[in-house]
Amino acid sequence: MTDTFTDLYQRAKNKESFHSLNDIITSRNNILLAYRTIKSNKGSKTPGTDGNPIVDIEERSENELVEEIQSRLKNYCPKKVRRKLIEKDNGKMRPLGIPCILDRIIQQWF
Structure with a gap:
């Protein structure tokens, strides 16, 4: 994902507009990177807005986690x-x- 983020950063510095980032956001690699980043945060043991701590997510397989997040984001429209x-x-x-x-x-x- 580093190459992808570096490319996006360079393009943003050039004032480029982005219209379709959903494929990057919902990619397996990005979802797993986000999960690892959140998990390593100092406050990750604190329950989220849904009341569930990270250990509830840890019980799922990587495939289950990725598929659930992808399905939630499938029709997301900012x-x-x-x-x-x-x-x-x-x-x-x-x-x-x-x-x-x-x-x-x-x-x-x-």
């Missing part, structure tokens, strides 16, 4: 995000992503 540049304390600007659902509420603040 929501649009409104970009707004906000000023930092040091005078520089940073981007803020506002999910579409909150867009109307946030517009009042800017």
Whole structure:
């Protein structure tokens, strides 16, 4: 995955847009890399938002894990995000992503 991520990074530095990353995201190698990364985190023993700790996932085979994640992501469609540049304390600007659902509420603040 390192080569893939390096390529994406270089293309992003060149201001290239990406429209279809789902094949990369749902690839077996990426899912297993993400799992290993999460598992190695200091807080990985803490239950997730579903209330299940990582040991529940460890009981599954790699194939079961990959297939479940791929099936959950199969029809995933990200929501649009409104970009707004906000000023930092040091005078520089940073981007803020506002999910579409909150867009109307946030517009009042800017």
